[in-house]
Each structure stands twice: as C-alpha cells, then as structure tokens.
Amino acid sequence: MLENSPLQELERRERALKIINSRVKEDRSNLYDLTGLSGGFPVKEEDISLLETYAGPAIFEEKLQPLGLKHLGGEKVLALNRTSSGILAAILVLVKPGGQVVHFLPKLPTHPSIPRSIELVRGDYVEFTDPDEFEVGKKTDLVIITGSTMDHQVISEGDFLKIIEASKSQDVPVMVDDASGARLRTILYNQPRAIDMGADLVITSTDKLMDGPRGGLMSGKTELIDLIKSKAHQFGLEAQPPLIAGMVGALENFKPDRILESRSKKQELYQALQEDFSVEKTPTGVMLLPENMIEELESRGVETPLDPSVVAGILAMILLREYSIITIPAVGMPGASPTIRIDMASRDAERLDVEYIHQAFIGSFSLLEEIVDDEQKCKTVLFG
Numbered sequence: 423m424l425e426n427s428p429l430q431e432l433e434r435r436e437r438a439l440k441i442i443n444s445r446v447k448e449d450r451s452n453l454y455d456l457t458g459l460s461g462g463f464p465v466k467e468e469d470i471s472l473l474e475t476y477a478g479p480a481i482f483e484e485k486l487q488p489l490g491l492k493h494l495g496g497e498k499v500l501a502l503n504r505t506s507s508g509i510l511a512a513i514l515v516l517v518k519p520g521g522q523v524v525h526f527l528p529k530l531p532t533h534p535s536i537p538r539s540i541e542l543v544r545g546d547y548v549e550f551t552d553p554d555e556f557e558v559g560k561k562t563d564l565v566i567i568t569g570s571t572m573d574h575q576v577i578s579e580g581d582f583l584k585i586i587e588a589s590k591s592q593d594v595p596v597m598v599d600d601a602s603g604a605r606l607r608t609i610l611y612n613q614p615r616a617i618d619m620g621a622d623l624v625i626t627s628t629d630k631l632m633d634g635p636r637g638g639l640m641s642g643k644t645e646l647i648d649l650i651k652s653k654a655h656q657f658g659l660e661a662q663p664p665l666i667a668g669m670v671g672a673l674e675n676f677k678p679d680r681i682l683e684s685r686s687k688k689q690e691l692y693q694a695l696q697e698d699f700s701v702e703k704t705p706t707g708v709m710l711l712p713e714n715m716i717e718e719l720e721s722r723g724v725e726t727p728l729d730p731s732v733v734a735g736i737l738a739m740i741l742l743r744e745y746s747i748i749t750i751p752a753v754g755m756p757g758a759s760p761t762i763r764i765d766m767a768s769r770d771a772e773r774l775d776v777e778y779i780h781q782a783f784i785g786s787f788s789l790l791e792e793i794v795d796d797e798q799k800c801k802t803v804l805f806g
C-alpha cells in the first residue's frame with residue numbers, strides 16, 4: 423500500500439537519484455535543481471592535499487572561524503555534519519532527561535530533527551506558532567526558535583524578540599534553527615543576525631541559499647560551543663575536513679546578489695502559475711502545498727484516498743522524470759517537507775525561463791490527474 427512512511431520515502435528518494443544519475447551522465451545541463459539546496463563544494467586545488475585527518479582541521483577550522491563569525495556573529499563557530507547533527511548535539515548537551523523543549527516557529531511543519539532529537543533524550547516537546555500562546559515553564563531546559571521554516575515561512579522580528587524576551591526572563595537558553603533563515607531573514611527582511619537579537623546559539627545550513635556543502639554551521643558563546651563540540655565528537659556528529667574546507671570556500675564566495683535578484687523572477691513565476699494553480703509566494707520563489715494539490719484534483723473531479731504527502735511525492739517525481747526539475751518531495755530525506763517549492767535563487771534557475779516551469783506544472787499535473795487512481799502506475803512513478 424502507498425503510505426507516508428520513512429521506508430517508502432527512502433525508496434522514492436533512491437528512485438529519484440537513479441533518474442538524476444542517468445540525466446547527469448548524459449549532461450549535467452539537462453537537469454534543473456530548483457530546490458535552493460545546491461551542495462556546492464568550492465575547494466581550491468591547493469586545499470586538496472591538506473584534507474587529512476589532523477592537518478585538515480588544523481588548517482580549515484582556523485580559516486572557518488572569522489568567516490563563520492562574520493556570517494553568524496557570536497564568539498566561536500563549530501562545523502557539523504548537518505544542521506540536524508548540530509540540533510541533536512545541542513539537545514544532548516542542554517536537555518536533561520525528562521526536561522522540556524519549547525519550540526516557536528512561524529508556521530508548521532516543524533523540521534523532524536527537532537522532535538526526533540528530543541525523543542532520544544526522552545524529553546517533553548511543545549511547539550507554538552502563536553506568540554501570544556508561547557510559554558516556558560519550570561521544566562523548560564531549552565527554547566528553540568525556527569527563523570525560517572522548511573517552507574521558507576519567515577518569523578517576524580517582533581515575534582523573534584518577544585520569544586527571546588520571554589525565554590530570557592526565565593533564564594532559559596535559546597537556540598535558533600536558522601537553516602535558511604540566516605540568509606532569508608537578514609538579506610530579504612533586513613533582520614539582525616540571531617545572535618545579535620540575543621540568541622545563545624544559532625545554526626545554519628551551508629547548503630541553503632549559498633553554494634556550499636550540506637553541513638551545519640553553529641555559533642554562540644565559547645563555553646557553550648565547547649560543550650557541544652565535545653558532545654559532537656563523542657557521537658561523530660562533527661564535520662570532517664573536506665566538509666569544513668567546502669564551508670570555508672562557500673563563505674568566502676558568498677554574495678547576497680542572487681537572493682536579491684530572485685525577487686523579480688519569483689514575481690514573474692507567481693503571475694504565470696497562479697492562473698492555473700493555488701500557489702503561494704515564498705521569499706525567493708513559489709510553492710504548491712500538498713493540500714492545494716488535493717483541492718486542485720478535486721476541482722478536476724478526482725478524489726484520492728492517498729495521503730497528501732504521497733500525492734506531493736508523485737507530482738515531484740513526475741516533474742523530475744518528465745521535465746528534469748528537481749524539487750524536495752522527490753529527493754528529500756525521510757520527513758522532509760512535502761511542499762513543492764520552486765526556488766528562483768537556485769543556481770539552475772538562471773538557465774530556465776519561467777514559461778518552461780509553467781508548462782512543466784501544467785503537464786505534470788495532467789499526468790498526476792490521469793494516474794492518481796491507479797496504484798500500480800503511481801508505484802511505478804515513485805519507485806520505478
């Protein structure tokens with residue numbers, strides 16, 4: 423049966439990677455990665471010989487410090503294998519067994535790494551999207567703020583400051599999950615860096631809205647970062663030298679231009695797509711939510727018993743197979759957002775005109791409408 427399960431998500435992802443593999447073998451330029459996660463690996467020729475177990479960290483951790491501090495603020499930065507790894511390491515340090523974590527985010531869904539990490543310490547997890555309901559209690563060990571969600575819903579500066587103030591008044595440390603927010607908030611919304619607004623810890627993904635490798639970059643006070651670093655080493659959560667070297671290159675090269683320039687392209691794409699679909703704007707692109715896919719199917723007279731996230735996976739796989747467009751519901755890790763988000767700040771968006779994307783949506787949706795009733799055909803699209 424088709425369901426929303428981590429195992430089926432993995433199978434779908436592997437199928438997507440197979441399709442990508444065969445397109446790339448023909449020619450990388452046949453593929454359009456519009457996820458906004460580019461996974462660039464900007465290392466210099468002379469860096470490669472230094473990628474050793476001990477020489478690597480000695481060189482690249484030192485180079486990372488000033489660049490990371492410039493990007494995030496704080497006293498010391500720490501490179502982690504992924505943003506998820508950093509969230510886990512911080513929770514392992516800061517949350518006592520049975521302690522509570524209170525999470526504020528502008529809109530659901532939550533990134534799965536947060537509740538899953540809390541589960542590991544048998545912590546109690548509470549989340550809020552309304553700042554007026556936000557509360558910390560005696561059991562609260564940590565407050566997490568998501569600066570920008572997986573779907574790029576961005577917190578307002580007012581809400582951010584309110585949550586910080588409420589947490590500080592109870593002496594509860596605040597960690598900001600600024601995976602994409604460290605750039606979206608600051609560059610598009612002119613908000614201060616998380617640390618400058620009073621956060622104790624911030625983590626960002628060097629893969630999101632910058633051409634760096636998938637990895638987590640954390641900053642905060644030296645004392646706290648050292649505790650988290652030690653925990654990360656104990657569980658193998660830290661970034662290895664090649665990853666740190668890639669982060670250094672990405673931070674050296676980082677320019678806000680492409681993010682700023684995406685705004686006019688996003689407007690153009692939104693205008694085209696909204697004639698046919700209930701798409702919504704994101705800071706750097708547009709998105710189609712799973713519930714809107716179901717509504718769109720219903721308006722075409724098609725009812726489906728499938729979970730909306732499975733439908734999103736099918737649509738994303740069609741976009742990939744038929745139009746070579748990569749979106750997160752096709753390639754995402756289990757638990758990733760099922761929203762189809764088109765990010766016009768992606769490097770590959772520069773090679774595409776808006777009409778191609780518009781036609782890809784129309785064509786893919788027609789195909790979805792045709793096959794969604796037929797489980798066998800859906801399975802073939804999802805798993806090959």
Ligand SMILES: *Cc1c(COP(=O)(O)O)cnc(C)c1O
Nearest residue numbers: 504505506533570571572599601
């Ligand atoms: C992407 C993201 C993460 C996790 O990043 P990984 O590289 O997948 O570990 C965590 N939180 C938010 C809000 C994200 O957007």
